[in-house]
Amino acid sequence: xxxxxxxxxxxxxxxxxxxxxxxxxxxxxxxxxxxxxxxxxxxxxxxxxxxxxxxxxxxxxxxxxxxxxxxxxxxxxxxxxxxxxxxxxxxxxxxxxxxxxxxxxxxxxxxxxxxxxxxxxxxxxxxxxxxxxxxxxxxxxxxxxxxxxxxxxxxxxxxxxxxxxxxxxxxxxxxxxxxxxxxxxxxxxxxxxxxxxxxxxxxxxxxxxxxxxxxxxxxxxxxxxxxxxxxxxxxxxxxxxxxxxxxxxxxxxxxxxxxxxxxxxxxxxxxxxxxxxxxxxxxxxxxxxxxxxxxxxxxxxxxxxxxxxxxxxxxxxxxxxxxxxxxxxxxxxxxxxxxxxxxxxxxxxxxxxxxxxxxxxxxxxxxxxxxxxxxxxxxxxxxxxxxxxxxxxxxxxxxxxxxxxxxxxxxxxxxxxxxxxxxxxxxxxxxxxxxxxxxxxxxxxxxx
Numbered sequence: 001x002x003x004x005x006x007x008x009x010x011x012x013x014x015x016x017x018x019x020x021x022x023x024x025x026x027x028x029x030x031x032x033x034x035x036x037x038x039x040x041x042x043x044x045x046x047x048x049x050x051x052x053x054x055x056x057x058x059x060x061x062x063x064x065x066x067x068x069x070x071x072x073x074x075x076x077x078x079x080x081x082x083x084x085x086x087x088x089x090x091x092x093x094x095x096x097x098x099x100x101x102x103x104x105x106x107x108x109x110x111x112x113x114x115x116x117x118x119x120x121x122x123x124x125x126x127x128x129x130x131x132x133x134x135x136x137x138x139x140x141x142x143x144x145x146x147x148x149x150x151x152x153x154x155x156x157x158x159x160x161x162x163x164x165x166x167x168x169x170x171x172x173x174x175x176x177x178x179x180x181x182x183x184x185x186x187x188x189x190x191x192x193x194x195x196x197x198x199x200x201x202x203x204x205x206x207x208x209x210x211x212x213x214x215x216x217x218x219x220x221x222x223x224x225x226x227x228x229x230x231x232x233x234x235x236x237x238x239x240x241x242x243x244x245x246x247x248x249x250x251x252x253x254x255x256x257x258x259x260x261x262x263x264x265x266x267x268x269x270x271x272x273x274x275x276x277x278x279x280x281x282x283x284x285x286x287x288x289x290x291x292x293x294x295x296x297x298x299x300x301x302x303x304x305x306x307x308x309x310x311x312x313x314x315x316x317x318x319x320x321x322x323x324x325x326x327x328x329x330x331x332x333x334x335x336x337x338x339x340x341x342x343x344x345x346x347x348x349x350x351x352x353x354x355x356x357x358x359x360x361x362x363x364x365x366x367x368x369x370x371x372x373x374x375x376x377x378x379x380x381x382x383x384x385x386x387x388x389x390x391x392x393x394x395x396x397x398x399x400x401x402x403x404x405x406x407x408x409x410x411x412x413x414x415x416x417x418x419x420x421x422x423x424x425x426x427x428x429x430x431x432x433x434x435x436x437x438x439x440x441x442x443x444x445x446x447x448x
Contacts, residue, residue, distance in 0.1 A: 003027040004034050004044040006427055008386065010052040011039065014059065014358045015378050024057065026384040031426025033384050052388055055421055058358055059378050060092025060124075060385030061340060062365040064149075065239065065263065065311035067332065068094075068126075071117045072102020077316045077405050079121035083441055085314075085337040085403035086124045087431045090387030090420045093124060093366070093375050093444070094336075098131035098152050099163040100315070106131040106163075107139045108146045115443050122441030123430060125385075127369060132174040132185065134164055140177050147445025149369050150184030150237070155221045156192040159286075159331060165192070171228055179234035184368075186237040189221035190287055202327035204279035209326035213288045215243040222246045226253040229260060237368065238262045240313045242287035244297035251306050261308045261368060264298055266342040267333045269310065271410060281322045281329035283410045285313065299350055302360060309364040310357075312339045316406050334404050338411050341418035344391060348417060354391060370447050384427040393419040 006026040013022040013036070021039035025047070026032070043049045063086065070078040086094050096114070098105035105111050105128055118126055130148035132140060140151060153174060154165035166174060178185050194217035201208040222238055226249060229236040238250065241264045253260055267285060272292040276283040283289060301307040315332025323329045335342065340361065347357050358376075366376025374383050394417045399407040423431040430437045 003029065004047045005029065007043050007047050007049050008052060008057055009039060009049060010057040011054050012056040013378055014056060014354055016363070019056070019353070019355055024378060026427040028384070028427035031384055033378065033380055033382050035380055036378060056354060056389045056391055057378065058090065058354065058387045058389055059362045059376055059382070060387055060423065060425070061090050061361045062093040062369065062371065062375050063091045063311050063314070063336065063339065064095045064365045064369050065097065065313045066094045066336060067097045067100045067313075067315040069100040069316070071113065073100055075318055075405070076100065079118040079126070081403055081405040082314070082336060083121065083123035083126065083439070084436055087423045087436065088403050088420065089337040090340045090389065090423055091124060091336065092385035092387070092423060092425050093127070093371065095127040095129055095149055095369055098129050099158060099160055102162065104131050104163050105129065105148070106133055106136050108142045111143060111146055111148065118443060121439055122443065123436060123439045124425060124441045125444050126441055127444035127446070129186065131163060132166065132178070134166060134170045137173050137177050140174065140183070141181055144181055144183050144446075149446045150186055151178060152186050152188070154188040155225070156188070156190040156195055156217070158188070168224060171225075172231075175228050175232050175234045179232040182235065184235045184237060186239055187225055188239050189225055190217040191220040191224070194220055200327065202325055204324045204326065206273065206276040206278055206280070206283070206326060209284065210273055210288050210290070212327070213286060215245045215290070218243040218287055219246045219249065223249055226250075226258055226260060230256070230258050233259070235259045240265050240268070240287065241298070241307060242268050242290055244294045244301065247297065247301050247306050262306065263309045263311050264302070264307050265311060265313045266335055266339045267410060268298055269295060270342045270346045279324035281324060281326055282408050282412075283333070284326055284329050284331045285315070285333045286331045303352070309368060310339075310343055310360040311365060312336050316404055316408070318406055319408050322408055334406070334409050335411065337402050337404060338397060338409065338416065340387070340389070340420065341416035342411060344418040345416045348391075354389075371444070373447065384424060386424040388421040388423070390419040390421055391417060393417070395419055
């Protein structure tokens with residue numbers, strides 16, 4: 001192996017075949033894994049050995065649901081801060097959502113603006129979703145050809161005027177166009193009629209906010225989305241599933257051949273409605289954090305494969321927008337840096353393994369984005385993207401230690417397991433002991 005310049009050795013390497021002791025050979029010149037060798041394999045002449053001991057070597061996580069908000073609302077978040085937070089959490093690839101930036105990523109020209117903004121600020125690899133709006137059907141194919149990974153749509157108001165939602169007729173038009181080139185539509189699925197009919201009470205009570213986003217809003221919107229996907233034989237993905245009521249619909253549709261995938265988020269898996277303090281809008285997101293019994297069903301769906309993957313839906317804002325009125329506070333949870341330890345803490349409590357966490361947060365997210373030939377696995381030919389984790393070491397979340405631009409978090413004060421020792425991107429260590437290198441991330445396009 002004359003091209004091997006680096007060997008990472010650990011007694012615990014999470015591979016597609018399971019966790020085992022191994023030495024991972026890396027060709028740094030092209031940033032790829034050359035081989036996964038026995039733990040005691042000789043180090044090739046001239047190669048550098050990094051012995052990680054009992055720390056676990058994971059593939060770098062792939063987070064396909066991140067709101068970077070840059071440009072336009074850069075005071076909320078930006079590529080520099082978001083990608084540093086990603087690296088600090090063991091995330092080596094993220095895909096940026098098309099809204100909350102100005103302009104939104106809804107035309108090729110807007111995509112060029114986004115890419116130019118990110119070009120010299122990305123500490124990790126970054127891809128982009130496009131947006132499907134009522135009036136941009138003609139822009140969808142050009143965006144696809146320009147390399148976006150798919151298209152985000154809302155079925156209820158998005159919260160920002162520049163990104164309106166689709167009604168059922170507009171959804172059909174967009175979905176027909178996207179299906180024509182076998183693209184992917186990713187959907188915020190809440191039904192606007194059910195939301196409008198729900199009691200809308202302002203104020204600090206979390207129970208009132210929860211009642212304003214009922215489970216039936218998710219179930220109805222998902223049912224209609226599945227009907228449209230079946231009609232057009234289209235690929236669709238349900239974003240940030242919070243309600244377990246929709247799980248039977250999704251399982252049945254998949255069994256019937258509907259091409260649907262589903263994600264949920266760390267906050268739905270680790271936080272519960274019962275523990276949200278009144279006035280604590282750092283816990284506000286849409287759809288909302290629901291009750292503990294609902295959470296148990298989401299975990300069961302992850303275990304049986306009804307839910308495919310876990311992503312952050314990192315959606316920060318400035319602190320002043322997180323008022324104590326749940327009706328008017330900005331809805332979004334900042335969790336990019338903490339997603340791995342948050343999920344691992346609850347997963348280990350429920351008897352899951354790091355192999356499971358990697359499947360949910362790296363392997364399947366890479367597959368969703370079409371990046372599974374390069375990302376999401378410690379395997380020969382894949383990018384040498386790694387997170388080195390001390391899984392049994394705990395820490396208490398201090399907002400001041402976060403890399404997010406606005407250090408508001410629902411996880412403040414929580415004790416989590418899993419300390420990220422270092423993060424590697426294509427064979428280069430980009431984070432170690434809290435110190436970052438200069439940005440080395442690439443801007444990704446959808447593989448053909």
